[in-house]
Every structure is written in structure tokens, then in C-alpha cells.
Amino acid sequence: xxxxxxxxxxxxxxxxxxxxxxxxxxxxxxxxxxxxxxxxxxxxxxxxxxxxxxxxxxxxxxxxxxxxxxxxxxxxxxxxxxxxxxxxxxxxxxxxxxxxxxxxxxxxxxxxxxxxxxxxxxxxxxxxxxxxxxxxxxxxxxxxxxxxxxxxxxxxxxxxxxxxxxx
Amino acid sequence: xxxxxxxxxxxxxxxxxxxxxxxxxxxxxxxxxxxxxxxxxxxxxxxxxxxxxxxxxxxxxxxxxxxxxxxxxxxxxxxxxxxxxxxxxxxxxxxxxxxxxxxxxxxxxxxxxxxxxxxxxxxxxxxxxxxxxxxxxxxxxxxxxxxxxxxxxxxxxxxxxxxxxxx
Numbered sequence: 001x002x003x004x005x006x007x008x009x010x011x012x013x014x015x016x017x018x019x020x021x022x023x024x025x026x027x028x029x030x031x032x033x034x035x036x037x038x039x040x041x042x043x044x045x046x047x048x049x050x051x052x053x054x055x056x057x058x059x060x061x062x063x064x065x066x067x068x069x070x071x072x073x074x075x076x077x078x079x080x081x082x083x084x085x086x087x088x089x090x091x092x093x094x095x096x097x098x099x100x101x102x103x104x105x106x107x108x109x110x111x112x113x114x115x116x117x118x119x120x121x122x123x124x125x126x127x128x129x130x131x132x133x134x135x136x137x138x139x140x141x142x143x144x145x146x147x148x149x150x151x152x153x154x155x156x157x158x159x160x161x162x163x164x165x166x167x
Numbered sequence: 168x169x170x171x172x173x174x175x176x177x178x179x180x181x182x183x184x185x186x187x188x189x190x191x192x193x194x195x196x197x198x199x200x201x202x203x204x205x206x207x208x209x210x211x212x213x214x215x216x217x218x219x220x221x222x223x224x225x226x227x228x229x230x231x232x233x234x235x236x237x238x239x240x241x242x243x244x245x246x247x248x249x250x251x252x253x254x255x256x257x258x259x260x261x262x263x264x265x266x267x268x269x270x271x272x273x274x275x276x277x278x279x280x281x282x283x284x285x286x287x288x289x290x291x292x293x294x295x296x297x298x299x300x301x302x303x304x305x306x307x308x309x310x311x312x313x314x315x316x317x318x319x320x321x322x323x324x325x326x327x328x329x330x331x332x333x334x
Contacts, residue, residue, distance in 0.1 A: 012291070013180045015307040020315050045212035045330045124179070139174075140182040148187050148315065155319040159326035163212045 010120040017147050018115065024154040025108055028058065028161075032104075035164055037097050044160040049088050051164045052097055054157050056083035059104040061153060062111055068127050069143050071114040075107055115147070177287040184314050185282065191321040192275055195225065195328075199271075202331055204264050211327040216255050218331045219264055221324050223250035226271040228320060229278055235294050236310050238281040242274055282314070 007015070032040075032055070040051035049057075060079040066072045074080070082092055095103070123144040126135040135141060174182070199207075199222070207218035216224075227246040233239045241247070249259055262270070290311040293302040302308060 009176050009180075009291075012307055013176075016309075016312050016315060019307060020312075020319060024319065045215075047334055048212075048330060140179055140186060142183075145183050145187075148183060148318075151315075152187060152191065152319055152322040155322040156326035159323035160330070163215060163327070167214055 008120060010124070014120060014123055014144065017144055017151070021147050021151045022112075024151050024158065025112075027158055028154060031158065031161055031165070032101065035161075039164045039166075040097055042164060044163045048160070051161055052094070052100065053083065053088040054161055055097075055100050055104060056094065058154060058157055059100060059107050060084050061150065062104075062107045065111055065146065065150060066114070068129050068146055069115070069118075070128055071111070071118075075110070076103060079103065118143070175287060177291065181287060181290055181311065184311055184318070188314050188318045189279075191318050191325065192279075194325055195321060198325065198328055198332070199268065202328075206331045206333070207264055209331060211330045215327070218328055219261070219267065220250065220255040221328055222264075222271060223261065223267050225321060225324055226267060226274050227251050228317065229271075229274045232278055232313065232317060233281070235296050235313055236282070236285075237295055238278070238285075242277070243270060246270065285310070 035051060040055065043050050044054065056079060060076075060083040063074045063076060063079060064084070066074055082090070082094055086092060094100075124139075124142045126132065127141070127143045127146050129146075130138075130141050202218060207222065210217050211221065223246060227243075227250040230241045230243060230246060231251070233241055246262075249257070249261055253259060261267075291306075291309045293299065294308070294310045294313050296313075297305075297308050
């Protein structure tokens with residue numbers, strides 16, 4: 001963005017939220033670049049989720065943002081069952097690490113592209129997971145709020161995934 | 168806030184950020200209520216920080232927000248050395264768990280009180296850790312952005328602290 005561009009309050013606020021989202025995504029990508037497939041297959045702590053499960057979980061939650069933000073359909077709806085609704089020990093067949101990394105990258109690249117095309121006013125509208133009635137009472141629960149919330153969600157699991165880096 | 172109150176765009180942004188901050192603080196408090204002193208004294212994963220260190224770390228980082236946001240002096244500047252600048256194995260004498268919990272509560276209660284008194288316009292001003300020159304180029308790096316960033320920081324360590332809850 002040029003330093004000479006005059007941006008609206010809304011645009012400034014959207015930029016604040018998006019720069020924090022982008023920061024967490026880039027931290028996740030830097031971490032993934034450091035971890036071998038063996039690292040990713042290990043539990044983040046004894047008896048806890050593996051890196052593979054958390055990667056699938058984060059990708060599936062990002063994928064869920066298309067529908068909640070009204071940006072289109074999920075790229076892979078089946079992932080929700082494997083990595084959100086069911087725990088790691090579900091016994092269900094899971095994709096390979098290479099497939100999960102590809103899924104993560106595809107989802108976030110497309111999400112980032114679609115989010116950048118949302119009109120500033122639109123970010124302050126209701127998302128699809130809140131009723132019109134509730135939104136009338138709580139207008140802060142808008143689409144942009146979903147991004148703030150999901151940014152914290154990535155951070156939460158990044159704190160766990162970082163334990164896969166050997167000391 | 169009454170449902171009939173008309174709030175400005177700025178106030179709405181601030182409410183979005185603050186409600187996500189409050190959510191992480193309340194998650195941390197719920198987690199602390201569940202953990203015994205013995206749990207808190209354990210490493211969050213083998214060879215990683217204990218709950219005690221992370222509690223001190225989060226409290227000291229919140230304490231640092233008074234100065235960065237221009238809200239006053241730190242309540243306990245010595246904590247920064249123990250829990251931010253130095254790692255857990257610094258060999259430095261640390262406060263008791265009871266003292267750290269009290270510190271955490273005091274810092275967050277006062278911070279919440281002072282943040283609620285900040286005028287809406289003021290949140291979009293420069294914080295003390297960015298130069299005037301840089302802020303002119305990057306106006307999204309304002310005081311409110313610090314709160315967004317620190318919200319993610321709490322989430323990151325919450326993801327680790329939750330490993331202290333026995334399965």
C-alpha cells in the first residue's frame with residue numbers, strides 16, 4: 001500500500017486484522033519448513049495430538065471459513081470429520097502428510113485471495129453462523145471477528161506444534 | 168452495552184478486539200482454576216517451560232502493556248527480567264505460585280480498567296514502541312494492534328498450558 005493512499009477507518013482496521021492473520025499463517029509455514037515428516041508424525045507432548053493431526057485440524061478449520069464468511073464452498077468437506085469433529089484416535093483413514101500440506105497451502109492461498117476481494121463494508125456484516133436476531137444485539141460478531149478469532153486459534157495450536165522442534 | 172446505543176465504527180472495532188482479549192483472559196483464568204500448584208510446577212511437555220514460568224511470562228507481558236500503551240508504569244518491572252528476558256533455567260530466584268497468581272490478577276484487573284477508559288480515537292494512535300516515522304508509513308501499527316497481537320500471544324501459551332490438565 002502506498003504511503004500516500006488515504007484509507008478509510010474500516011480499511012485500516014481490516015488491515016490490522018489481516019496483518020495479524022498473515023503473521024500467524026507465515027509463522028505456521030516457517031515452522032512446517034523446519035519439521036521433517038518424522039517430526040510431524042510425533043505427538044506434540046506425551047499422549048497429545050501429533051503434528052499431522054494439528055496440521056489437518058488447522059487446514060480444516062481454515063477451510064470452514066469459506067462457508068462461514070460466505071466466500072464459497074469448502075475445498076474438502078470430508079476433512080472436517082477427520083480433523084475437527086473426530087479426535088486423532090478415531091481410527092479413520094487419514095491423508096498423507098504431503099496431501100495435508102498441499103491441502104493447507106491450497107486452502108490458505110485461496111482464502112487469502114478471496115478475503116482480499118471482500119469489500120470493506122462487507123466485513124462488518126453478519127457471518128453465517130450467527131442469527132439475524134443475535135447479530136442485531138451484538139454487531140461486533142461480524143465476519144471480521146471470525147478472522148480475529150481464528151487468528152487466535154492458529155496461535156493456540158502453534159504453541160503446541162513448536163514443541164515438535166527438537167531442542 | 169444497551170442494544171439501543173448507537174456506537175461509532177471505532178467503538179465497534181474496539182469492542183471486537185476487547186471481546187477477543189477478554190475471552191483469552193477468561194480462558195486462562197478458567198484453566199488456572201483447574202490446575203493444582205503441583206500441576207503448575209510441572210513442565211508443559213518434557214524439557215519445556217513449566218506452568219509457573221508461563222504464568223509469570225504472561226503476567227509480565229501484560230504488565231509491559233501499561234508502558235507500551237501509555238497507561239502508566241509497570242506494576243512490577245523486575246518480573247520482566249525473570250520471565251521475559253531470561254529463560255526458565257536462569258537460576259534466578261522466582262516468586263511463589265501464590266504471588267504470581269496475585270500478580271497476574273492485579274495486572275489484568277488494572278489493565279482492563281485502564282483500557283476501558285481509553286478514548287476511542289486514542290486507540291488508533293501510535294504506541295510507544297514504534298517511531299513517528301514508521302507509524303506515518305504503517306498506521307495500522309497502533310495501540311489497538313498491540314492488543315490484537317497480545318491476544319494471540321496469550322492463545323499461543325494457553326495451547327501449551329492446557330497440556331498440564333491431566334487426561
